[in-house]
Every structure is written in C-alpha cells, then in structure tokens.
Amino acid sequence: MRNIKLVIEYDGTNYAGWQLQPNGVTVQQVMEEALTTLLHEPVRLHGSGRTDAGVHARGMVACFTTYRTIPLRAFSDGLNSLLPPDIAVRESAEVTPDFHPRYAATGKLYRYTIHAGRRRSPLSRLYAWHLRGELDLDAMRRAALFMVGEHDFAALRGAGCAAKTTVRRVDGIAIEKQGELVTIDVRGSGFLRHMVRNMVGTLVEVGQGRRVADSIPALLAAGERGGAGATAPACGLCLVEVYY
Known part of the structure; x- marks a missing residue:
C-alpha cells in the first residue's frame, strides 16, 4: 500500500x-x-x-x-x-505509511491580503479585502504583538467551532505594505475556526483608530467573541504553507 x-x-x-x-x-x-x-x-x-x-x-x-x-x-x-x-x-x-497530514503538522502559515486603496480593484477583488483609507500599520503591529505566544483565543473563535480547547500558539505575525496591498502573515501551531479572519478584523479596527492596541490583552482575557472585531471576508485569506 x-x-x-x-x-x-x-x-x-x-x-x-x-x-x-x-x-x-x-x-x-x-x-x-x-x-x-x-x-x-x-x-x-x-x-x-x-x-x-x-x-x-x-x-x-x-x-x-x-x-x-x-x-x-x-x-x-x-x-x-x-x-x-x-x-x-x-x-x-x-x-511513510504512518504519515498523516493533519497529525504530523507542526505549524501553518496563513496570509491575509487587504487592498487599502481609494478605489476598488477588479483584479484583486477575489483575493483581497478592499478597505478605503489609510491604516495605521504601526498600531496594528503593536496590537499584533499581544496575540503572539500561547493564549486562550476564545474571543477570536468563530461560531460552530468544535475544538475541545481554545488555547493556541501563535509564533509570529508580520504586517507589511507594498503599494496599496497590505499583507498580514500569521504563523502558528494551529488555528480555531475563523480565528485568523477574526484576528484580522480586530487588527483592522486598531489600524482605523476604532480600537487601541493596548486593549488586546483584556480582549483575550475576557474570552467573549462579541468584544472582538468583525470577521474579515474569506476572499483575502490564503493557506500558504503547512510545516512538518
């Protein structure tokens, strides 16, 4: 076999x-x-x-x-x-016969793409979330630091998530901009349902000045989904790599 x-x-x-x-x-x-x-x-x-x-x-x-x-x-x-x-x-x-792609995985890298331009882009509409206006990337990076490490991410778990535990380890979050495209790379051991998209939605609120970066620890401690940002659209998310 x-x-x-x-x-x-x-x-x-x-x-x-x-x-x-x-x-x-x-x-x-x-x-x-x-x-x-x-x-x-x-x-x-x-x-x-x-x-x-x-x-x-x-x-x-x-x-x-x-x-x-x-x-x-x-x-x-x-x-x-x-x-x-x-x-x-x-x-x-x-x-080898004992290899299983899920259980053998040690981590994953997801990339979320935002098109931060005044006008919509037909060529990026299927692969990026269009947001008008500038984002404060430095504030987003400060907020992202609070999400790195092992935490209870219940506040960022989507409805219908069947995971037995909401504790996950995030190894790094990198936020970069090239032209009108902003990318948010999230590396971690594993993710809850909608977790990355909810992280992005929350970070975007920080970038728009609607939430302060230092509020993230309290958000995670409360564990309430209603306290986090909206779920970012699916089109901007891509599974880049699975690590073994």
Missing part, C-alpha cells in the same frame, strides 16, 4: 471550502473525483485541515493510499490534466 502526499493550490472562490459537505461543491470532492478517474478506484483524501468557503490555498497538504503502481509523476501531471483550472497539484511524493 502506497501513501501519497499531495501539495495542492486552489482558488477557493467557487467552492464551499475544502472539506466534503452536502450543501455545496468542495475542493476535496473535486480532488477525490479526479483521483477516482485516474486510479479507477474510490479514493478518500485526508487533508491537513479545513479552509472555509471562499478561502484560497497555495500549500494545502493531503494524503491518500493506493495499491496502484503508476509513476509518481502521474499524481501531479496526470492529475492536473483532470482538474479544473482553479485547482492544481504542485507537488506529489510517496511518504
């Missing part, structure tokens, strides 16, 4: 997220259908996590097992010939 690891890139605009669900087409569903066509056998993919509807990925990792002896290259080039233009396999590798 072979255990095949895939690194997958996708534009999540037209999908109801990564994970299989009954109320919409998902990336996992499309991937499994293409693999079934390629291998002539049912295939179940195990992903490194979930992404919500509209969220993108550059480095989603998934694994499946098969007895087929086709060349490894077929799991990238061959599979890509069967996939739609908004999904592609970037890498394929054969890994």
Whole structure:
C-alpha cells in the first residue's frame, strides 16, 4: 500500500471550502473525483485541515493510499490534466505509511491580503479585502504583538467551532505594505475556526483608530467573541504553507 502526499493550490472562490459537505461543491470532492478517474478506484483524501468557503490555498497538504503502481509523476501531471483550472497539484511524493497530514503538522502559515486603496480593484477583488483609507500599520503591529505566544483565543473563535480547547500558539505575525496591498502573515501551531479572519478584523479596527492596541490583552482575557472585531471576508485569506 502506497501513501501519497499531495501539495495542492486552489482558488477557493467557487467552492464551499475544502472539506466534503452536502450543501455545496468542495475542493476535496473535486480532488477525490479526479483521483477516482485516474486510479479507477474510490479514493478518500485526508487533508491537513479545513479552509472555509471562499478561502484560497497555495500549500494545502493531503494524503491518500493506493495499491496502484503508476509513476509518481502521474499524481501531479496526470492529475492536473483532470482538474479544473482553479485547482492544481504542485507537488506529489510517496511518504511513510504512518504519515498523516493533519497529525504530523507542526505549524501553518496563513496570509491575509487587504487592498487599502481609494478605489476598488477588479483584479484583486477575489483575493483581497478592499478597505478605503489609510491604516495605521504601526498600531496594528503593536496590537499584533499581544496575540503572539500561547493564549486562550476564545474571543477570536468563530461560531460552530468544535475544538475541545481554545488555547493556541501563535509564533509570529508580520504586517507589511507594498503599494496599496497590505499583507498580514500569521504563523502558528494551529488555528480555531475563523480565528485568523477574526484576528484580522480586530487588527483592522486598531489600524482605523476604532480600537487601541493596548486593549488586546483584556480582549483575550475576557474570552467573549462579541468584544472582538468583525470577521474579515474569506476572499483575502490564503493557506500558504503547512510545516512538518
């Protein structure tokens, strides 16, 4: 039995997220259908996590097992010939039987992109949150420092989150600007449902002067979702890399 690891890139605009669900087409569903066509056998993919509807990925990792002896290259080039233009396999590798993309992961990197311009941009509308007006990036960076480390992030957890504990470790947050695009890179051991998008929504309030940077510790200590900022739109979020 072979255990095949895939690194997958996708534009999540037209999908109801990564994970299989009954109320919409998902990336996992499309991937499994293409693999079934390629291998002539049912295939179940195990992903490194979930992404919500509209969220993108550059480095989603998934694994499946098969007895087929086709060349490894077929799991990238061959599979890509069967996939739609908004999904592609970037890498394929054969890994040990005990490797699981979720449980073996040591961390993840997400990037959130904001288009901070006076006028909307049709070319970035599917991949960035358009906000008019300047953001105080220094204030946002000060606020972000309070989110780094191991904390109870209940205040930044989205509704419907089934995690047994809301304690997570954030290893770093980097906020940069190039032209009208602001990127917020968040690295951590793992994230709660909507956690990164809620972090961004809260940091944006700081950048707009509607919340002070020093208020973050009290927000986290209170643990109340209503005290944090609004959930940033899904279109600006991208899973960049999963670490092992």
